[in-house]
Amino acid sequence: GAVVSQHPSRVICKSGTSVKIECRSLDFQATTMFWYRQFPKQSLMLMATSNEGSKATYEQGVEKDKFLINHASLTLSTLTVTSAHPEDSSFYICSARDLLRELVETQYFGPGTRLLVL
Amino acid sequence: DQQVKQNSPSLSVQEGRISILNCDYTNSMFDYFLWYKKYPAEGPTFLISISSIKDKNEDGRFTVFLNKSAKHLSLHIVPSQPGDSAVYFCAASLGSQGNLIFGKGTKLSVKP
Numbered sequence: 001g002a003v004v005s006q007h008p009s010r011v012i013c014k015s016g017t018s019v020k021i022e023c024r025s026l027d028f029q030a031t032t033m034f035w036y037r038q039f040p041k042q043s044l045m046l047m048a049t050s051n052e053g054s055k056a057t058y059e060q061g062v063e064k065d066k067f068l069i070n071h072a073s074l075t076l077s078t079l080t081v082t083s084a085h086p087e088d089s090s091f092y093i094c095s096a097r098d099l100l101r102e103l104v105e106t107q108y109f110g111p112g113t114r115l116l117v118l
Numbered sequence: 119d120q121q122v123k124q125n126s127p128s129l130s131v132q133e134g135r136i137s138i139l140n141c142d143y144t145n146s147m148f149d150y151f152l153w154y155k156k157y158p159a160e161g162p163t164f165l166i167s168i169s170s171i172k173d174k175n176e177d178g179r180f181t182v183f184l185n186k187s188a189k190h191l192s193l194h195i196v197p198s199q200p201g202d203s204a205v206y207f208c209a210a211s212l213g214s215q216g217n218l219i220f221g222k223g224t225k226l227s228v229k230p
Binding site: 004 | 209
């Protein structure tokens with residue numbers, strides 16, 4: 001089946017530093033990728049929709065200057081958490097939608113990145 | 119404000135019996151519903167979906183039932199197997215191309 005990878009799987013950083021998370025679709029192309037955040041025992045909350053070659057669309061309440069998204073190719077989107085603070089500690093999951101079939105069923109999820117900000 | 123609710127955080131079932139996972143939604147505009155399964159350290163994987171024009175969809179051991187009037191859907195797994203032990207997420211969408219709205223998940227444990 002389709003595979004989406006994320007790197008790193010786990011990162012610990014100091015408060016005030018920036019962290020970049022990569023999301024790659026390994027065997028398909030995606031014009032649309034999504035970034036979610038999940039706090040413990042909570043649902044996956046959509047942060048932003050990443051569109052290849054154009055600006056990301058952010059959900060209400062998500063600071064676009066803090067969570068920088070770049071979708072430079074059909075197989076790679078990056079999320080940069082700038083000036084991270086302890087409250088940004090969370091589980092970040094990306095997903096990619098197969099451009100040939102742009103359906104929710106063909107939206108594949110990465111394994112997630114655990115971010116801990118000290 | 120949760121638009122998709124999974125009120126049972128966990129469920130324990132004996133192997134071979136039926137597992138029933140429940141999900142409620144509040145937005146009557148949702149017309150596409152999905153179930154995902156998630157193992158630890160992995161991303162959610164798509165399991166089964168149903169559109170609002172149907173009230174049942176079956177795929178092998180998995181059946182999803184939709185009750186639009188009650189804004190309720192359920193996932194039935196029968197017979198349950200130990201390998202089914204995972205967290206199950208319910209999600210809703212506006213159409214088959216909309217953004218996914220997830221519930222909090224239900225952790226299913228199937229005991230041998």
